[in-house]
Amino acid sequence: MSTSDANKSNDKNEVASEENSTRSLHFIEQIIENDAKTGKFGNRVHTRFPPEPNGYLHIGHAKSIILNSGMAQQYGGLFNLRFDDTNPSKEDVEYVESIKEDVKWLGADWGDRLFFASDYFEQMYEYAVQLIKKGKAYVCDLSSDEIRATRGTPTEPGTPSPWRDRSVEENLDLFQRMRDGEFPDGSKTLRAKIDMASPNFNMRDPVMYRIIHTPHHRQGNKWNIYPMYDWAHGLEDSIEGITHSICTLEFEHHRPLYDWFLDELGVYHPQQIEFARLNLTYTVMSKRKLLALVTGKYVDGWDDPRMPTICGLRRRGYTPEALRLFCKVIGVAKFNSTIDATVLENAVREDLNKKALRRMAVLDPIKLVIDNYPEEQKETLVAINNPENEDDGTREVPFSKVLYIERGDFMEDAPKKYFRLTPGKEVRLRYAYYVTCKNCVKDAEGNVVEVHCEYDPATRGGQSPDGRKVQGTIHWVDAEAAVDAEVRLYDRLFNVPNPDDPQNPGEYTDHLNPDSLKIVSNAKLEPSLANATLDERFQFERVGYFTLDKTSAPDALVFNRTVSLRDSWSKLAQK
RNA sequence: UACCCGAUGGUGUAAUGGCAGCACAAGGGAUUUUGGUUCCCUUUGUCGAGGUUCGAGUCCUCGUCGGGUAGCCA
Numbered sequence: 181m182s183t184s185d186a187n188k189s190n191d192k193n194e195v196a197s198e199e200n201s202t203r204s205l206h207f208i209e210q211i212i213e214n215d216a217k218t219g220k221f222g223n224r225v226h227t228r229f230p231p232e233p234n235g236y237l238h239i240g241h242a243k244s245i246i247l248n249s250g251m252a253q254q255y256g257g258l259f260n261l262r263f264d265d266t267n268p269s270k271e272d273v274e275y276v277e278s279i280k281e282d283v284k285w286l287g288a289d290w291g292d293r294l295f296f297a298s299d300y301f302e303q304m305y306e307y308a309v310q311l312i313k314k315g316k317a318y319v320c321d322l323s324s325d326e327i328r329a330t331r332g333t334p335t336e337p338g339t340p341s342p343w344r345d346r347s348v349e350e351n352l353d354l355f356q357r358m359r360d361g362e363f364p365d366g367s368k369t370l371r372a373k374i375d376m377a378s379p380n381f382n383m384r385d386p387v388m389y390r391i392i393h394t395p396h397h398r399q400g401n402k403w404n405i406y407p408m409y410d411w412a413h414g415l416e417d418s419i420e421g422i423t424h425s426i427c428t429l430e431f432e433h434h435r436p437l438y439d440w441f442l443d444e445l446g447v448y449h450p451q452q453i454e455f456a457r458l459n460l461t462y463t464v465m466s467k468r469k470l471l472a473l474v475t476g477k478y479v480d481g482w483d484d485p486r487m488p489t490i491c492g493l494r495r496r497g498y499t500p501e502a503l504r505l506f507c508k509v510i511g512v513a514k515f516n517s518t519i520d521a522t523v524l525e526n527a528v529r530e531d532l533n534k535k536a537l538r539r540m541a542v543l544d545p546i547k548l549v550i551d552n553y554p555e556e557q558k559e560t561l562v563a564i565n566n567p568e569n570e571d572d573g574t575r576e577v578p579f580s581k582v583l584y585i586e587r588g589d590f591m592e593d594a595p596k597k598y599f600r601l602t603p604g605k606e607v608r609l610r611y612a613y614y615v616t617c618k619n620c621v622k623d624a625e626g627n628v629v630e631v632h633c634e635y636d637p638a639t640r641g642g643q644s645p646d647g648r649k650v651q652g653t654i655h656w657v658d659a660e661a662a663v664d665a666e667v668r669l670y671d672r673l674f675n676v677p678n679p680d681d682p683q684n685p686g687e688y689t690d691h692l693n694p695d696s697l698k699i700v701s702n703a704k705l706e707p708s709l710a711n712a713t714l715d716e717r718f719q720f721e722r723v724g725y726f727t728l729d730k731t732s733a734p735d736a737l738v739f740n741r742t743v744s745l746r747d748s749w750s751k752l753a754q755k
Numbered sequence: 756u757a758c759c760c761g762a763u764g765g766u767g768u769a770a771u772g773g774c775a776g777c778a779c780a781a782g783g784g785a786u787u788u789u790g791g792u793u794c795c796c797u798u799u800g801u802c803g804a805g806g807u808u809c810g811a812g813u814c815c816u817c818g819u820c821g822g823g824u825a826g827c828c829a
Binding site for chain 2: 204205206210230231232234264266267269270323324327328331332333334335336338365366368369378379380381382384387389390391392406408409410413429430431432433434454456461509510511512513514515516517518519520522523526529533538564567568597599600608609610611641642643650651652653654655719721722723745746747748749750751752753
């Protein structure tokens with residue numbers, strides 16, 4: 181070992197012990213660190229994310245991606261992206277690119293290790309031949325119905341296939357002919373010869389290969405047989421030298437089979453580890469249901485900002501950092517839990533609070549007229565871009581006699597604790613002046629259309645020389661300089677915490693939140709927002725976090741609300 | 756019904772036989788040119804019954820409850 185190698189492994193140990201002392205480890209970290217101590221995998225850590233290219237990734241996948249790539253990064257190991265494309269009748273290239281984009285966006289780095297299970301088909305075939313020669317696999321002529329009927333039940337063992345004891349020669353011949361395409365779909369399978377009486381169904385002579393005469397998106401018509409997940413997955417892990425093969429809980433009782441195949445073959449044997457998949461309140465996570473939301477036009481496509489898909493969250497304005505923070509907070513365990521949607525919202529607030537540029541935008545505008553402000557006067561005022569980060573600097577915002585403010589920032593008859601505009605009350609216009617509310621103008625129906633006030637010229641910038649305080653500060657935009665925009669306000673997709681709960685009457689689609697999207701078509705924004713770009717994140721002060729939508733155009737701006745600001749006033753107001 | 760896995764405040768998650776801790780939520784207070792942020796304080800927990808032990812959230816037994824499993828899906 182060279183000195184630099186020695187240093188490297190020392191560093192690794194130090195990192196591990198430092199982690200140990202500074203925070204607690206989740207059970208997978210404990211397994212990895214223990215393996216490092218015993219030298220089980222020669223101190224290597226190599227993980228993978230193995231999606232099937234048959235749908236879009238969602239936040240549940242993000243948990244897995246962040247876990248797998250995070251373990252590799254944390255322990256100086258490697259991470260592979262591998263498409264588990266073993267079933268051509270369900271898969272499509274269309275999904276490959278979107279999955280790559282999502283994984284990359286999350287910050288998981290697979291380097292040059294982008295793999296496809298289908299590239300291992302020849303090797304898998306050779307392995308299958310080995311098992312046949314060992315007398316551990318056989319070609320079975322039973323139909324799928326017959327296989328099901330002879331598999332037994334939880335209390336009764338299965339009955340052996342009449343084809344179980346074919347000779348090695350016959351099996352070899354038949355298997356080759358299955359590959360050559362001599363037999364129709366479903367007419368034969370290759371099965372492992374294990375134990376029809378096993379309490380674990382997965383061990384009752386599981387199917388290894390089935391006949392499918394469907395062109396594969398990467399292999400074309402080369403193959404007429406395709407490997408089943410249980411047969412293929414361990415081999416893929418083994419071929420790639422994966423150390424810790426992390427998957428979700430439902431594969432737990434597949435592990436004996438995973439182990440059996442690798443042991444019978446006598447090949448390199450990674451360790452499968454199962455963790456609990458993510459469940460989130462007020463949404464659904466199954467591919468089938470997400471697809472149904474799209475095809476049923478309940479949402480505007482896979483990347484609708486209300487969807488829990490990674491592309492949806494991205495369009496909504498979530499950041500990879502927010503999702504990583506979220507995953508850190510929820511932890512990793514084997515307990516099936518449901519995470520409250522507010523935890524996700526908090527994670528994105530925490531991230532965006534640090535990095536979002538502050539801007540002023542009025543979503544529900546009414547005019548504010550400053551009666552004692554000179555008619556033709558215009559000025560610019562200096563506003564701070566981000567109080568959380570001085571490096572973001574300042575900007576200038578135009579100001580004049582007529583402004584827009586939020587309708588909700590004026591009340592004609594206000595409760596005592598209302599700190600905003602009401603006749604006789606003085607408030608601060610953020611970064612501008614103190615103004616005192618005088619009165620309002622109403623239309624024929626009694627709706628307030630204009631609020632009138634008087635300003636104190638000595639309070640320019642928003643502070644008074646005499647030191648008097650105001651209770652409230654409200655945001656505003658100059659009426660003449662404002663730019664128009666459409667703003668889309670998103671809320672939870674469902675109005676029940678668990679749309680999947682069988683306790684709920686009806687279909688899960690019956691519980692869609694009718695107010696999950698509110699479109700504000702006449703928002704007034706400060707002029708600098710006209711130059712916003714898709715990668716920027718904004719906080720509209722006192723309102724929430726926003727980002728430009730992909731459908732936005734220079735003459736028709738569209739912003740998405742990522743998440744509202746915490747609002748302790750609404751709690752107070754309810755009392 | 757059989758097998759596998761799990762169970763710690765309202766929700767998540769630590770404590771690896773030795774003071775039940777952290778985060779979020781909730782409640783209270785301070786600061787504040789965002790009713791935001793930040794800071795401080797408070798309330799709330801080991802599924803049940805036995806056993807082992809000086810000592811059990813942790814180990815054992817039995818129960819209860821929850822999840823998963825009977826695709827030629829992954």
